[in-house]
Amino acid sequence: GAGVSQTPSNKVTEKGKYVELRCDPISGHTALYWYRQSLGQGPEFLIYFQGTGAADDSGLPNDRFFAVRPEGSVSTLKIQRTERGDSAVYLCASSLAGLGSPLHFGNGTRLTVT
Amino acid sequence: QKEVEQDPGPLSVPEGAIVSLNCTYSNSAFQYFMWYRQYSRKGPELLMYTYSSGNKEDGRFTAQVDKSSKYISLFIRDSQPSDSATYLCAMKKGNQGGKLIFGQGTELSVKP
Numbered sequence: 225g226a227g228v229s230q231t232p233s234n235k236v237t238e239k240g241k242y243v244e245l246r247c248d249p250i251s252g253h254t255a256l257y258w259y260r261q262s263l264g265q266g267p268e269f270l271i272y273f274q275g276t277g278a279a280d281d282s283g284l285p286n287d288r289f290f291a292v293r294p295e296g297s298v299s300t301l302k303i304q305r306t307e308r309g310d311s312a313v314y315l316c317a318s319s320l321a322g323l324g325s326p327l328h329f330g331n332g333t334r335l336t337v338t
Numbered sequence: 339q340k341e342v343e344q345d346p347g348p349l350s351v352p353e354g355a356i357v358s359l360n361c362t363y364s365n366s367a368f369q370y371f372m373w374y375r376q377y378s379r380k381g382p383e384l385l386m387y388t389y390s391s392g393n394k395e396d397g398r399f400t401a402q403v404d405k406s407s408k409y410i411s412l413f414i415r416d417s418q419p420s421d422s423a424t425y426l427c428a429m430k431k432g433n434q435g436g437k438l439i440f441g442q443g444t445e446l447s448v449k450p
Binding site for chain 1 (some may be wrong): 342344346370372374379380381382383384387389426428436437438439440441442443
């Protein structure tokens with residue numbers, strides 16, 4: 225089937241605005257992850273869902289960042305009061321349950337805060 | 339010091355060359371080791387996935403893990419221009435779900 229889908233692919237917003245980034249995981253994948261990738265760097269972990277609950281949110285940088293997955297499928301990453309330093313590519317990944325299951329990534333949302 | 343160190347390159351090789359990409363790490367708790375390939379403006383694509391130490395081969399790609407030295411490698415044989423991309427190593431502990439720790443990525447260019 226289809227891979228991980230992320231929308232929008234690009235988002236430009238003004239400093240101080242609120243943004244929502246959406247992720248549709250691979251069908252049947254119960255685990256979902258958000259990562260952030262800055263230019264020239266590897267992805268950095270933000271949060272991991274197993275089903276509807278956040279199993280590990282230790283990577284969220286501060287309380288402006290929040291993510292939900294209300295029905296255990298689609299997830300939304302929400303950023304309040306955006307700052308220029310939030311500019312990055314936000315990657316979503318999904319996997320089957322189980323510690324050894326590999327992650328499959330989407331193409332990301334490129335967020336630019338002006 | 340970062341948990342995972344990877345030389346960012348760039349690395350430029352002629353078509354047909356053998357490419358060696360490497361990462362070192364500091365945390366002995368890492369048990370799962372991965373290599374991802376990332377083309378420009380695309381998401382990372384899983385290439386190789388290894389549990390614990392040893393070698394794994396898949397076509398032109400060979401992954402090696404040496405836990406005693408905390409060192410992992412990816413070899414690409416008969417490199418092609420289509421292999422030009424950024425290669426990311428990633429690893430995780432056995433009890434941390436999907437929390438992968440990535441290296442910085444090595445930019446590879448294969449010249450025809």
